[in-house]
Amino acid sequence: MSRVTRLYLLSFVTVLLAATQSFALPIPVAGPVFNPATGHYYTLLSPGSWTDSEAAAIAFLGGHLVTINDAAEQAFVQGTIGALANAQGCPSGPNICNLWTGLRSSTAPVGSAVEANYSWVSGEAKTYTNWLAGEPSGDNPGGYVTMAAGSAPAYGWNDIINTGNPNRLDRGVVETAPEPGTLLLLGPALVGAAVATWRRRRIS
């Protein structure tokens, strides 16, 4: 086998592996919905593990699982995206579909009952929390935080196992800023503006 043929084969297998992995990931099923208060977009994914949902957020939308920065954003996500998730249905009954947040423990996949061990996957500072009483409980395995729709108060936070609760079909909420389409449109314009500025500086 020639070197070129080997390279072609290697590329083919790599692409095939990447495609197979992508197909296994959750996919966007509703949204994006714009939140004027944050200037961000929120998209609902199909059910999947926390780690697969975060991988899908990066691969398909260029974002991360949602960072809840304050009570107003919590209310928006549970009200708007929660309704979209419930419309998709849950095995254990209406209106109790869980939503994955971007919060996870530094000890994951082993859970932690130490709240300080939890941080946002987006890298943003933790400015707000909405834990249910007794959470994080340090489930083992665990360390991945879902909004528990059927709990009291509804959509309070609970650290659970990576694969989620099969009866509540944890679905990822992806937060993006700005809308990916806008970035694509803005990109060439920004490059053009930068080149024009550079040319003006050279000439003057």
Ligand SMILES: [Ca+2]
């Ligand atoms: Ca946010």
Ligand SMILES: [Ca+2]
């Ligand atoms: Ca827990």
